[in-house]
Amino acid sequence: MKAIILSGGKGTRLRPLTYTGAKQLVPVANKPILWYGIEAIVAAGITDIGIIISPETGEEVKLKTGDGERFGANITYILQEKPAGLAHAVKVARPFLGDDPFVMYLGDNLIQSELGSFLNDFKEQHMDALILLRPVANPTAFGVAQVDAQGRVLHLVEKPKVPPSNLALVGIYFFANTIHDAIDRIRPSARGELEITDAIQDLINYQKQVEARRIEGWWLDTGKKDDLLEANQIILDTCLQSDMAGEVDAQSQIFGRVRVGSGSRLINCTVRGPVTIGRDCHLENCFIGPYSSIADQVTLVDVDLEHSVILQGATVTGIHQRIVDSVIGQRARLKAAPQRPKALRFMIGDDSQIELT
Incomplete structure (x- = not known):
């Protein structure tokens, strides 16, 4: 089992800080956001980690994070020349991933739940994909899932005007190697990106086993100033x-x-x-x-x-x-x-x- 962490992107919502640095390196409780994701992945028993970096901030991420020794991991850096979507990041990482199953973790996300139980479900039930969901008050701002009573995913849509549910996709995904064929079949969205929601929907269309689990506790997307301050408050409250x-x-x-x-x-x-x-x-x-x-x-x-x-x-x-x-x-x-x-x-x-x- 491998992992990829996305640490590219332009971080426009955190400007002016991200004019000069990677948003994933902005600290929460004096630790870069990116490091929380690395630690969560290692705690789940995955130590072979690829970090997707951009030309603008990649060197800073490499300098700050190193080769993974401090985390008990082996880190490989993978350059994504342009932010062309989450599915595009998986495509760029294909030489690193090979045919291994993997976790994809968005580097500016923080969750309270541990990954181990989700990873065990994914492995034991031989899923093609496992997505994590959390009810939100504003589902139009997220990728949204429609799920049946057994936890199977019926439909996904990215930032819908009329959401089929209030269940937002948390930025953590578990994939078998079948995701690569799905990514090869999809086309860029209206915003010119290869969307991971489209690739997961392709798996559903091909009747692959795609399931969802709801996370407990907090989920924080630290992409904006107020979100960053909230994350800082919660981490100080729970971990300091x-x-x-x-x-x-x-x-x-x-x-x-x-x-x-x-x-x-x-x-x-x-x-x-x-x-x-x-x-x-x-x-x-x-x-x-x-x-x-x-x-x-x-x-x-x-x-x-x-x-x-x-x-x-x-x-x-x-x-x-x-x-x-x-x-x-x-x-x-x-x-x-x-x-x-x-x-x-x-x-x-x-x-x-x-x-x-």
């Missing part, structure tokens, strides 16, 4: 454990679950967890409120922060209004002069410099 590897002075106060990385220093700060602070950070005269993630080498001085994600190397100084619901990019510089009466919200890309006057 306290760890004080850094230095916290006597004037600082720590409440709840807080992680402070080695080499970091907190001076006269109040931190209310859940909060994670990376390595080699400097925080002085700050209030850090719940659901904040601060990456490595960040400097915060005279800052009031809550429910936000600060990326590596950013500097924020002299902001006397509370910063909330914000994502501040790598190496960004943000400083202010006079006070303002309201809270501030930001979506700041890498290497930006902003001065509030």
Whole structure:
């Protein structure tokens, strides 16, 4: 059994961050989104993983993620020259996949459920495809499935105007090698892409065994700022454990679950967890409120922060209004002069410099 993780695409919904980096490397609770998928796949017992990369961000993904040793996996990088659809990504990965069954995992998705039980069902029942579903309030924004009482998939449609159900396809799929013939038979959709929903529908049309399972717990698509902040909140809520590897002075106060990385220093700060602070950070005269993630080498001085994600190397100084619901990019510089009466919200890309006057 093999796996492919899609880590290409342009990430338009997370711009400006994704003008300069891969959306799958944006951190949730100080860990790249992509890594959660790798860990979930390895936990299910699959260690031969191909990562689909784009020409624009592929080198960054390779540099950040490496050969897989840290995850106990063997990672192969597969270049997809253009984002021509999920089924096209499978076609590009065919030399890596061979005739092996595989899991396809969209690299900007996070789910609470473990993959092992789904993988066992897929193997034991010799399915051609197994899709994961989750009820959603807005099915017109997703690929949607119609399923019978036994869990067999009857029909799939991509972003329908009139949805046949409220069951959205989660971005994780299990396939036998029969999917390759199905992909060879389909044609590009109206948006010019080879759709994986069309390939799965082709399997259904050829009376192959295509089944669905509903996932329990949360499912997060981190493609937009608010989704990213929600994912950060949920991961901090469910996974964070306290760890004080850094230095916290006597004037600082720590409440709840807080992680402070080695080499970091907190001076006269109040931190209310859940909060994670990376390595080699400097925080002085700050209030850090719940659901904040601060990456490595960040400097915060005279800052009031809550429910936000600060990326590596950013500097924020002299902001006397509370910063909330914000994502501040790598190496960004943000400083202010006079006070303002309201809270501030930001979506700041890498290497930006902003001065509030």
